[in-house]
Amino acid sequence: MAVDKSKQPGSDPKRTSQSTSRPDVSETDVMPTEHAEVLDERDGLVEELKETADKLDRDGATRGDLKILSRAMRELRYAFKVFTPYRRRRKVTVFGSARTPEDTPLYEHVVEFGQKMGGLGWMVLTGAGPGVMEAANVGAGRGMSMGVNILLPFEQEANQVLRNDDKLVHLKYFFTRKLLFVKEVHAAALFPGGFGTLDEAFEVLTLVQTGKRDLMPLVLIDEPGGSYWKNWKKFIEEELLNTGMISPEDMDLFKVTDDIDEACGEILSFYCVYNSMRYVKGKLVLRLHLEPSDELVERLNVEFADIVERGRIEKVGTHPLEADDAHLADLPRLQFRFNRKYIGRLRQMVDVLNEELGACAPELTV
Incomplete structure (x- = not known):
């Protein structure tokens, strides 16, 4: 099926709220009680950042360490600036193989997912690359897509849906990119992929399971009749659940399906109430x-x-x-x-x- 890579959903996006929860706050933390105190706390955090920079100088931090910290802070600062206008819009991260060709059932399956989520007013965040990432952006359309592109020696250019878009961020470090994939969204959808996809699957599950990331729906979507995630789930059951390495209720933190309607329904129903x-x-x-x-x-x-x-x-x-x-x-x-x-x-x-x-x-x- 030929796909128009510049299309956008016809409906206007709807606005919703996003959690700004702070799961690391304890009873001894000082928290704001009114907007003036919110501003005071914000100013205090800016001063903490400056103080940390001064301490690095006093510590005699190496040039290499300073380069990493400087680049990471600049990447995150710019990324936060890009994401801020969309903080109250529901967003779903889509993971999957960059090597998925256009003329495959999996590619079309991902396009369908992007179309449905974009049509429902959800923005689609990807790594802005080819394959599954491109397919999700194609489905959602440029207006409902966001991207965090990783700069690699062999794969640097963003896909044609997001290329030169104001909602595209280019990043050097995987760790800053991975933070954005989880911090800025309300759901994650994972299609078949390589090491990176499996890495993201386990990382997102770990962050949710340990409470380092608020609850959100995680859907692992096979191509129609496929077995990639079914076999993954079998491994989880046999090697982790049956050996007591995870709890039975941890299996409810994700859903495996090959049906796009079921996957979208899992995400939408989570935010029903x-x-x-x-x-x-x-x-x-x-x-x-x-x-x-x-x-x-x-x-x-x-x-x-x-x-x-x-x-x-x-x-x-x-x-x-x-x-x-x-x-x-x-x-x-x-x-x-x-x-x-x-x-x-x-x-x-x-x-x-x-x-x-x-x-x-x-x-x-x-």
Whole structure:
């Protein structure tokens, strides 16, 4: 099938909120209580960066170390500038092989995924290269695509969808690129690929499983009738799950499918009721699109008592310490003291909330 690589979805993108959660905040951290204090804290962080630079000078840091730090900071500064206007837009990262030819069923499969997600108002972030990355951008169209291109001796030019686009960032380091792939998005879709794809799959899963990245849906998509991710899942079950190296609930952190509609549905349904999460004064706050009934909250306290360190799951209002998330102030909330070892069980609780509070309204699906 011939594909128009310059096409864009016809519908206008919808805007939604993005979590600005800070999972590393403890009760002893100083957090803002109003917008003026948010600015004060921001100024303090800028001073910390300057102080760190001064310490490097005093430490006699080597030229090589300074070059790495300088380049990494410049890359991230520019990338954050590019991503800032799109922070409240839902985005999905797409991973997969750069070697996938255009005339293959896998390429067309990825194009379909990009088309559907872009048409639903989701922006598609890729590594801006050829193969699967290009196919995802082709499907989403230039207007709904973003890219973080890695500069390699043998593969430097961005694909023709993103080439010279204002939403394209060029990076030297894999670690800065990988940070953006996970930090700036709300879901990840992985198609078959090589070492890099498997690396990203395990890294994203590890970050979510350990709570270093907020919960988000992860879909691993085979080509129709394919077995790449099915065989990967079999390995996970036989070598990790059955040997006790991971917990049974960790298997709920991802979904394997070869159906594009099912993959898109997995992403959309995750945000049906759940919006985002944030830690406030050592307690986990779940921001929701719909308020759960008292009966449902009681059920959660019974079924998920194991993930509550002490106290109960309860409905709460917006805390003053969430002042920098003012756009989420009107959302209903659940709060409890979460045992952070049980991320898989937390995902199961989010699934219960999404299932029990009914079908998504269209405006809540992106």
